[in-house]
Amino acid sequence: MKFANIIVDISLEKLDRTFQYRIPEELQDILKEGMQVRVPFGNGGRILTGYVLELTDNCEWDEGKLKPILGLAEKGIRLEGQLIALAAWMRRTYGSTMNQALKTVLPVKKSVQEKISREVRLAVPREEAEAVLAEMERKHQTARVRILKALLEQASLDYAEAQKALGLTAATARKLTELGLIRIESDTIFRNPIRPSEVQAHPFALYPAQQAIVDDVAARAAAGDLRPSLIHGVTGSGKTEVYMELIASVLEQGKEAIVLIPEIALTFQTVLRFYRRFGDQVSIIHSKLSAGERYDQFERARRGGVKVMIGPRSALFTPFSHLGVIVIDEEHEGSYKSENAPRYHAREAAVERARMCGAFVVLGSATPSVDSYERAREGVYQLYELPLRIENRAMPETEVVDLREELRMGNRSVFSARLKELMEERLRKGGQIMLFLNRRGYAGFVSCRACGHVIKCPHCDVSLSLHHGGRMVCHYCGYQTQAPKKCPSCGSVYIGAFRAGTQQVAEAAAKAFPGARILRMDFDTTRQKGGHERILEAFSRKQADILVGTQMIVKGHDFPGVTLVGVLAADLSLYAGDYRAAERTFQLLVQAAGRAGRGDTPGVAVIQTYSPDHYSIETAAAQDYQAFFEKEMAFRRMMNYPPAAHLMALYLMSEDEEALNRGAERLKVLAAAHTRKEIVLIGPSDPGLSKLKDIYRKVLYLKCTEIAYLTEWKEWLEAELPKEKLLSTFNIQFDMDPVNPF
Numbered sequence: 001m002k003f004a005n006i007i008v009d010i011s012l013e014k015l016d017r018t019f020q021y022r023i024p025e026e027l028q029d030i031l032k033e034g035m036q037v038r039v040p041f042g043n044g045g046r047i048l049t050g051y052v053l054e055l056t057d058n059c060e061w062d063e064g065k066l067k068p069i070l071g072l073a074e075k076g077i078r079l080e081g082q083l084i085a086l087a088a089w090m091r092r093t094y095g096s097t098m099n100q101a102l103k104t105v106l107p108v109k110k111s112v113q114e115k116i117s118r119e120v121r122l123a124v125p126r127e128e129a130e131a132v133l134a135e136m137e138r139k140h141q142t143a144r145v146r147i148l149k150a151l152l153e154q155a156s157l158d159y160a161e162a163q164k165a166l167g168l169t170a171a172t173a174r175k176l177t178e179l180g181l182i183r184i185e186s187d188t189i190f191r192n193p194i195r196p197s198e199v200q201a202h203p204f205a206l207y208p209a210q211q212a213i214v215d216d217v218a219a220r221a222a223a224g225d226l227r228p229s230l231i232h233g234v235t236g237s238g239k240t241e242v243y244m245e246l247i248a249s250v251l252e253q254g255k256e257a258i259v260l261i262p263e264i265a266l267t268f269q270t271v272l273r274f275y276r277r278f279g280d281q282v283s284i285i286h287s288k289l290s291a292g293e294r295y296d297q298f299e300r301a302r303r304g305g306v307k308v309m310i311g312p313r314s315a316l317f318t319p320f321s322h323l324g325v326i327v328i329d330e331e332h333e334g335s336y337k338s339e340n341a342p343r344y345h346a347r348e349a350a351v352e353r354a355r356m357c358g359a360f361v362v363l364g365s366a367t368p369s370v371d372s373y374e375r376a377r378e379g380v381y382q383l384y385e386l387p388l389r390i391e392n393r394a395m396p397e398t399e400v401v402d403l404r405e406e407l408r409m410g411n412r413s414v415f416s417a418r419l420k421e422l423m424e425e426r427l428r429k430g431g432q433i434m435l436f437l438n439r440r441g442y443a444g445f446v447s448c449r450a451c452g453h454v455i456k457c458p459h460c461d462v463s464l465s466l467h468h469g470g471r472m473v474c475h476y477c478g479y480q481t482q483a484p485k486k487c488p489s490c491g492s493v494y495i496g497a498f499r500a501g502t503q504q505v506a507e508a509a510a511k512a513f514p515g516a517r518i519l520r521m522d523f524d525t526t527r528q529k530g531g532h533e534r535i536l537e538a539f540s541r542k543q544a545d546i547l548v549g550t551q552m553i554v555k556g557h558d559f560p561g562v563t564l565v566g567v568l569a570a571d572l573s574l575y576a577g578d579y580r581a582a583e584r585t586f587q588l589l590v591q592a593a594g595r596a597g598r599g600d601t602p603g604v605a606v607i608q609t610y611s612p613d614h615y616s617i618e619t620a621a622a623q624d625y626q627a628f629f630e631k632e633m634a635f636r637r638m639m640n641y642p643p644a645a646h647l648m649a650l651y652l653m654s655e656d657e658e659a660l661n662r663g664a665e666r667l668k669v670l671a672a673a674h675t676r677k678e679i680v681l682i683g684p685s686d687p688g689l690s691k692l693k694d695i696y697r698k699v700l701y702l703k704c705t706e707i708a709y710l711t712e713w714k715e716w717l718e719a720e721l722p723k724e725k726l727l728s729t730f731n732i733q734f735d736m737d738p739v740n741p742f
């Protein structure tokens, strides 16, 4: 490469200001993204240090006028440089502007003044304050007197409150501070969002199966084998204890740890365990922190005040300079994939970051993603299995109920006879019940309630989604057809859209079990802040007998009182219309079943479905991950879906529907002219949400076994787009190996 784009200021919101320099001969083979270099700046002969953002052969200016890079500022790549290199990797792999990628990895202190709560406290003993107070009263220094009097009454004052209620001015505050009488503490800055609870004196001694993993990871690390580890351990097999032991050994070496979890609110119990084990060295980042608070947490980490950072995917960018390990719990979760450009996968980005700094990555799940398990089978990851629960506690029993039979017997309620019978029994004995509606996606699918037949796309083998006017659409290739009036398989007229909501379920439960106390947890009831916690707490305090909810109720919670879990319609996630639907269904069902019987009484999970023969339901009921994986991988191979191949989506968005349609067609023509023969072009089609907030959306897919061909194509298109008048007006985003339906 001949040129380098350099950024000289990463401290402010000027990330998009890059400057181009010529790469001198002696740096040609050495220069890498993220390196710090010395460059001449402006005309005054100033020399600044900057970071290399991009290496390129495209000269953006007059080549003759470009100045050369003077030399390297440092030999290695420092922390900031590593994060910048990570941003460059994300931009290349997932597609975005460099500015978007940099903003993702380097949270910049916003220029807007953050709300900081400050506290005013006495800085001297009471007697001294009282003595001074008398003196001030004599001198009629009323403003100071008011403040001191208030501080003698209460230990601390909120600064903003004191301004309003006591007329505290900046001048008074300054004077009192100078006199050494008060202290103003900005408490939220660098404060831990959770108060550290008491630290666990003695961690558990690990069981041999757990210890074996810890030892092997350590031995491999010592031998320089830093391949990521994948721990496949059933729910309650002791994975979290393994993570904590690995982290403890990393901390002993003076290094730091990042722990990614899907969502703090849903995994709070796990977070508390880390606090008990590592005390105040732990801090968290969660989605409700403001940009400034998040920055403060990162700042604490940078200064060494935090050694273990826990949080959702953005915690991956914690600026630790001696990062030793990145743990990703529940690694199969869809929330690890970003929904904004760059649409990175935290798992992939973690592996990349770890590679740069010599850290190791530990992934864990009871239901690993097909992608990770396939990698482990290929030897890219090292696989560890924990097939048993701690102390050999029993796995829940599962029963599958065929809803087609129910219809044949004339039962049209949401509860099968078997589920109803078990519910009655549990309620009589005072047990708790969870009813789970695995709703997913937006558009319904069309199925036959008599035989379970689901209408699928003849080209893509995913279910068609019902849109307005009885039109059924494939979200991949755009195939359309009219919804049938009769089942093409059995001729029944009980064919139609499949819809169900938590509210209807809660109402049905109230009618079927008068007197039962019912709680509902879904998007509506948790919209308010703290809504989650309130509902979960009420349920764990046994203030309700039945909890009805969507997938948010199946994650991570321990409710020892729950002895029955009912999955009302497994089909809802199974026919979500995307190639990961079977995988997601398997994961949800296994997790839902895992909620039953956490206490001493063994639990039962009832799975109601119209497709009892579908492999993801059969294998989930048998809690047989291996069998599921084999079937699913065969499907992915046959259809060339990830991880058998790579799938790159192009999302097109515009307010103008007609222009968007024309643009999508134009893009297809353009793409077809340039794609290698190895790349298969699919679409354009309407995604699951074809209109969102008045913005129309289209999607085009490219499938290929070589990811490099797809990235190459993406780079080509990115260069091409500005030249295309029609296309340049749209918002176009790339998504490599999409996880969540668009």
Ligand SMILES: Nc1ncnc2c1ncn2[C@@H]1O[C@H](COP(=O)(O)OP(=O)(O)OP(=O)(O)O)[C@@H](O)[C@H]1O
Pocket: 204, 205, 206, 207, 210, 233, 234, 235, 236, 237, 238, 239, 240, 241, 242, 366, 390
């Ligand atoms: N070595 C040990 N000695 C005693 N108790 C243990 C040990 N390891 C784990 N436990 C306990 O067993 C239970 C399950 O362990 P843990 O939560 O680590 O499993 P997990 O696989 O992470 O579970 P999940 O998948 O549900 O998150 C916990 O209550 C934990 O405290």
Ligand SMILES: [Zn+2]
Pocket: 448, 449, 450, 451, 452, 453, 487, 488, 489, 490, 491, 492
């Ligand atoms: Zn039928």
Ligand SMILES: [Zn+2]
Pocket: 457, 458, 459, 460, 461, 474, 475, 476, 477, 478, 479
């Ligand atoms: Zn199709």
